[in-house]
Amino acid sequence: MTPSYRVTVSDREVALPTGWELTWLDRAAGVARVARGEEAHIVVVEGSGTEWHVTIAGRRVPVTVRTRREQRLAEAEVASRQRGGPIDVRASLPGLVVALGAAEGDEVEEGHPLLTIEAMKMQNEVRAPHGGRVVHVAVAAGQTVATGALLLRLE
Amino acid sequence: MRKDRRPAARIGKVLVANRGEIAIRVMRACRELGIRSIAVYSDADANAPHVESADEAQRIGPAPATESYLHIPNLLEAARVSGADAVHPGYGFLSESAAFAEAVEAAGLVWIGPPPATQRALGNKLAARRAVVDAGVPVVPGLMVPLEDGDVPDLAEIGLPAMLKAAAGGGGRGMRRIEAGNELPAALAAARREALAAFADGTVYLERLVSPARHVEVQLLGDRQGNLACLGERDCSVQRRHQKLVEESPSPAVTPAIREALYDSARRVAGTVAFDNAATVEFLLDAEGRHFFLEMNTRLQVEHGVTELVTGLDLVAWQIRIAQGERLPAEVLEPALRGNAVEVRIYAEDPWDGFRPRAGRVTTWREPAGPGIRVDAAVRPGLELTPEYDPLLGKLMVHAVDRPAMVARLRRALDETLIGGLQTDLGFHRWLVDQPGFATGEYDTDLVASVWGNGPELVSGLADLAATAAAEARAAQPPPRAKAGGDPPGSAWAARARAEALRQ
Numbered sequence: 001m002t003p004s005y006r007v008t009v010s011d012r013e014v015a016l017p018t019g020w021e022l023t024w025l026d027r028a029a030g031v032a033r034v035a036r037g038e039e040a041h042i043v044v045v046e047g048s049g050t051e052w053h054v055t056i057a058g059r060r061v062p063v064t065v066r067t068r069r070e071q072r073l074a075e076a077e078v079a080s081r082q083r084g085g086p087i088d089v090r091a092s093l094p095g096l097v098v099a100l101g102a103a104e105g106d107e108v109e110e111g112h113p114l115l116t117i118e119a120m121k122m123q124n125e126v127r128a129p130h131g132g133r134v135v136h137v138a139v140a141a142g143q144t145v146a147t148g149a150l151l152l153r154l155e
Numbered sequence: 156m157r158k159d160r161r162p163a164a165r166i167g168k169v170l171v172a173n174r175g176e177i178a179i180r181v182m183r184a185c186r187e188l189g190i191r192s193i194a195v196y197s198d199a200d201a202n203a204p205h206v207e208s209a210d211e212a213q214r215i216g217p218a219p220a221t222e223s224y225l226h227i228p229n230l231l232e233a234a235r236v237s238g239a240d241a242v243h244p245g246y247g248f249l250s251e252s253a254a255f256a257e258a259v260e261a262a263g264l265v266w267i268g269p270p271p272a273t274q275r276a277l278g279n280k281l282a283a284r285r286a287v288v289d290a291g292v293p294v295v296p297g298l299m300v301p302l303e304d305g306d307v308p309d310l311a312e313i314g315l316p317a318m319l320k321a322a323a324g325g326g327g328r329g330m331r332r333i334e335a336g337n338e339l340p341a342a343l344a345a346a347r348r349e350a351l352a353a354f355a356d357g358t359v360y361l362e363r364l365v366s367p368a369r370h371v372e373v374q375l376l377g378d379r380q381g382n383l384a385c386l387g388e389r390d391c392s393v394q395r396r397h398q399k400l401v402e403e404s405p406s407p408a409v410t411p412a413i414r415e416a417l418y419d420s421a422r423r424v425a426g427t428v429a430f431d432n433a434a435t436v437e438f439l440l441d442a443e444g445r446h447f448f449l450e451m452n453t454r455l456q457v458e459h460g461v462t463e464l465v466t467g468l469d470l471v472a473w474q475i476r477i478a479q480g481e482r483l484p485a486e487v488l489e490p491a492l493r494g495n496a497v498e499v500r501i502y503a504e505d506p507w508d509g510f511r512p513r514a515g516r517v518t519t520w521r522e523p524a525g526p527g528i529r530v531d532a533a534v535r536p537g538l539e540l541t542p543e544y545d546p547l548l549g550k551l552m553v554h555a556v557d558r559p560a561m562v563a564r565l566r567r568a569l570d571e572t573l574i575g576g577l578q579t580d581l582g583f584h585r586w587l588v589d590q591p592g593f594a595t596g597e598y599d600t601d602l603v604a605s606v607w608g609n610g611p612e613l614v615s616g617l618a619d620l621a622a623t624a625a626a627e628a629r630a631a632q633p634p635p636r637a638k639a640g641g642d643p644p645g646s647a648w649a650a651r652a653r654a655e656a657l658r659q
Contacts, residue, residue, distance in 0.1 A: 012618070020619075020623040022623065024631075031519065031521070031573055031575075032624060043621075044575035045628045046519075048629075053575075054624045055573070056621060057582060057585045058572075058584065059578075059582035059617070063622060065625050065626050093511075093513065093542065094542045095514075147514065
């Protein structure tokens with residue numbers, strides 16, 4: 001029996017449907033069969049706690065699964081961030097910083113190209129998630145960054 | 156005339172100057188021929204799958220390709236130390252480097268590929284255009300000379316939209332689309348910059364954009380005695396960023412008459428140079444069935460496997476045998492083409508995010524099996540993908556008696572393929588097999604841009620399924636164990652509540 005979770009799929013809240021049954025085919029590899037009536041799908045499930053990824057038909061979807069308490073905590077955090085606290089912009093993929101598009105003190109608008117990371121021979125632009133002032137630039141051109149590395153801070 | 160090359164000799168040991176699935180592919184051919192293979196690896200690849208597949212392995216430098224897989228002195232040293240007598244370059248990296256081919260031959264080793272002179276003659280797209288026009292091969296209308304800053308080309312004659320292309324180009328880099336004359340100066344500067352960065356050569360030219368078009372290519376094998384085989388064509392029209400995602404043979408758009416015309420042009424292109432070994436001549440095919448020469452790739456292609464499936468030939472084995480001086484027999488010169496084959500490239504990239512590459516760790520990897528399936532891959536669970544190299548994980552190929560059976564088999568194979576840990580383009584391929592245009596074979600090079608776009612929204616049925624799977628998975632997890640200090644689960648919330656209370 002599934003406890004009463006609050007679930008979001010790709011950041012959108014989803015009411016948990018009923019009647020589906022999950023059977024692990026290979027728990028270590030995260031391979032499971034999800035079935036309801038005559039409909040069945042093989043999915044790959046990764047994650048633990050509140051953060052999960054489910055791959056269906058080749059599409060990997062982020063899913064959060066929270067208890068009511070965890071949901072309230074998460075909402076409190078979002079509210080705190082919206083009150084104007086600084087936002088850390090982090091690398092979503094590892095690579096080489098090849099160009100900087102903003103300097104400390106710059107006022108940038110949402111979508112402004114902040115810097116370019118080269119990975120797998122491709123140039124990936126990192127854009128401002130929202131408008132604000134660049135209060136700290138943590139990297140320099142020519143530097144290699146890992147996934148999750150702090151790139152710069154917006155306020 | 157092969158006076159510049161070494162006399163025919165049996166090859167006993169091949170250095171495979173590449174990594175990933177293509178290195179494994181070459182090693183498999185070597186093993187079947189009773190030839191020893193030597194892997195090379197950078198520091199990032201010490202435990203990579205291709206190292207396991209070889210008889211021996213040599214370290215060639217640190218992770219950056221310029222210091223390892225592109226570093227000619229290190230590769231030659233690895234060949235010397237290991238006692239290799241031949242080098243196979245795979246595709247990419249140094250496979251089309253005349254300088255590397257010449258260095259290999261100068262070191263007294265056999266180069267398994269077209270002669271360096273062929274590569275020099277055809278490496279520049281603009282020079283190749285001029286050479287093949289003289290041989291009577293149709294090319295895309297446009298400039299035959301470089302476009303200089305400030306030039307005002309006759310756009311009415313070339314035709315709009317047009318395409319700027321890097322003369323030294325490849326892989327879709329240094330290309331810019333021109334819709335109107337006033338876009339030219341800015342686009343030229345951008346294309347030149349990109350070409351300089353990618354190829355250290357900023358030469359750019361302009362040609363008409365043929366659209367709608369299909370990308371069709373002819374596979375060639377030639378021996379050193381002057382025999383040349385055309386081994387059918389491949390249709391590579393499913394592309395993103397001018398790079399191929401899916402290839403099939405035969406092309407649904409090619410009739411026997413078109414095939415004869417393509418073969419004739421391909422033979423003429425090969426005739427402009429002293430060619431032997433394996434190469435591919437690429438063409439655009441317009442809606443009227445007219446073809447235009449694009450370029451000749453003097454190496455094994457990523458998609459060679461689909462040709463192997465429909466011809467039953469081992470192209471890598473033939474590359475090695477040709478390099479040993481063997482003559483092509485009748486079954487290679489006049490191969491029977493059987494059934495339909497298709498390949499989908501499995502890239503670590505997100506089709507819902509503009510096909511941007513994704514680094515990360517592969518946690519789950521399950522390959523399809525059964526009739527008509529071939530998987531060439533270099534992946535295992537736990538493999539860490541580094542951003543240094545191409546994000547190709549592998550290639551899924553299927554072969555069936557006709558095209559409808561091929562599409563059904565591909566759908567079945569994709570459903571059997573399970574990858575976890577990072578987003579791949581598998582979701583795009585699964586979408587593709589259900590597209591009416593793919594089922595009928597009526598698609599062109601605009602398919603990804605115009606039909607896929609940014610990808611379909613997540614339908615609610617799939618969202619429900621994802622929600623269910625994750626919730627069930629969490630419910631089935633053992634509850635988090637209390638830490639040594641005795642904090643009960645949920646204490647973060649309790650601590651926060653206490654903090655809130657204190658502040659008031």
